[in-house]
Amino acid sequence: MIAEVGLAALWLAAGLAAFQSLLMILALRSDVEVAKPMRVVAMLQGVLTLTAFAMLVIVFARSDMSVALVVANSNSAKPFIYKIAGAWGNHEGSMLMWVTILAVSGAAVAWFSRRTSERTLLAALGSQAMLALGFYAFLLIASNPFARLFPAPADGQGLNPLLQDPGLAFHPPTLYLGYVGLSVAFSLAVGALLTGEVDSRLARAMRPWVLAAWVLLTLGITAGSYWAYYELGWGGYWFWDPVENASLMPWLAATALLHSINVLAARGALKAWTMMLAVIAFSMSMVGTFLVRSGILTSVHAFAIDPERGTFLLALLAIYVGAAFVLFALRGATLKEGAPFELVSRETGLVINNLILSVILGIVFLGTLHPLFVEAVTGEKLSVGAPYFNAVAGPLALVLAVLVGVGPLLSWRRERRPVLAQLKIAALLGVAALAITIILARDIAILPRLGFGVAAFLATASILPLVGRNPFRAPLATWGMVFAHLGVAVALAGMAANSAFTSERLDVARPGETLKVGPWLIQLEDVTPTAGKNWTAVEAQLRASRGGGPIILKPQTRYFADPVMETNEAAIDTFWNGQLYTVIGKADPSGGWQLRLWWKPFVTLIWAGGVLIALGGALALVGRLWRLRQRRGASAEWRKERYA
């Protein structure tokens, strides 16, 4: 019954999306008064998909084994929280979550948005509905999450144990909110291109949505990186895996958009440019969804085994991206370019930021898709990994990080002051950091060495916008910028420290023996069996010390029965100056155990930086919303006085 309610809600939502698309055409063609019904329909559609999603969660929570999706991805012995999370830990469920966020964003725009012109808003709601319509069709035709199974089996096949982790409960929803939140920017851009009202008013309306999506995307990527770090037991934080790249590409585009939208909001310039980025950002979200969900990454042939889904998603992608680009080509040229600016100005700084981010995006995009192109054309199989991405995108990212320190000091329109003079101290510190690494650590690679220098420079330079003024009277958005740019410096320092100073030890130890890694002496005390709700494990007890009192770490290898699988549970201890990371491997015939130990100085700065960047975005968001509120209040009062 619950599954049927969910399915019915989904069909109704699809019907409303179709209706909403028709209303949009009406709204654009004539002066028919459709504004009110349009908003209501958009909100209803959001409520209906939310209902469908809630039904799926209930079905999973109850372990209803008559639903095919539950059987394939859940098991009644699973801990409750993973039963819930299992609802989106699979293809159909995650696509339903995707559509739910799309529809709820549309509803939120209908509810909150008052700043855009009515016509642009209606066109944007229509665009959002058309986006949703395609994905409803995909769910209902090719990926029905509520399909029943008859006869119902006694129990389910379980969830991939790697996914049985608190990270799963929060990581995909956060990432998806970011991914799909960008659809609002896409729809607003499409709407504004249709009505021709691309101006600073639109930019101010679009900015909070972009900020919110970008904050969540940043958090999602940071959390995903940490999840891979501790759950896979490989000690790495980024693998340039295509699935990771699929989340990085929208982030890069959204970061560019976030900066150019400020130019549009403040100066009315970069109109076509900003609209293009808004279209590209969500297109990258759709490309990412296609890459992950079509199975094409696992293999071009897996795509052929399940052609319906892959072809369906590819068709949707082609239609939406193609239509948006055609619209852009038709309307982009008719946009009047806004206020002019000189060569040395904040605007130029932001254009350079956008160009470098776009080049990095292009490099990641081409590297990720290259194996698909090659296999489709020549049949040859290959993979593109860290060596390519680090070598090609890494230096560009460093150049960008240097410029991040300079850009915020420039003033709008034209800069006549000697800006570089303000950067003396920062540059001095950067060079000092570089010199220290050359003296103290002779044999580290060039990229991490430069990374230290750039991080020291940027950490100092990023604070400068608050220097020389009362920092408490600076707008929240400025604080947000400072935090985010500081976060970049912090993350960069963490990456450089990790690749320059990590010590690794892989060896066999018998109980009682001691291994040395970095400053640590680690003794294997014992290896014992242990068990959890749906797994058994062997657990090592390690006593680690470096002068002070010893600490105990307990890495495990877990064995799951449903489905059969082993996972490594690394034991990690965090200190102010780094992390000790321990993994237990296989038993040795001589009675010893393989141990893999890492001492990773300052590795935590990577994720701390990610969180700082997101925090900066959140501060800016609060600041912008506050200002919008104040303005609205002020204009309402003004109107009241005038018409009283």
Add this chain to the structure above:
Amino acid sequence: MKPKNQRLVLLSAALLAVLVAVLLAMWGLRDRASYFFTPADIAAGKASEGQPMRLGGMVQQGSITHDPDGVTVRFVVTDGKATTPVSFRGIVPDLFREGTGAVAEGRLERGTFVADTILAKHDERYMPPELGNLAAEHKVGKTLKK
């Protein structure tokens, strides 16, 4: 700058960015993409020594041995037509065993494939992508399982 010129400059900058990205990517991909080889390819001399690559196939029955250091494992990968010896220093992945599929990343050194990473069958639903294809083309998976 006049608005019209400004737009022209911006447009050329955007096109230049696309061009730079494409050129950089082409340059980077020329020698940094690692190709996938089967033991038969290596026997035919298609792979050159020292170049980063991936090797895929089935782990031959009875071929896994451990070195005295306890952390180096040696085994033989086969695709039914030819075999390649592999050595790997590290913790082998979950469910790495004889008779199952594996993909190794590394390079050829004097006829032995020295692996940096081994990707094995992750769970019963996962198949290393290249092997899915292999099994479909040559039915290696089935013949070896028997």
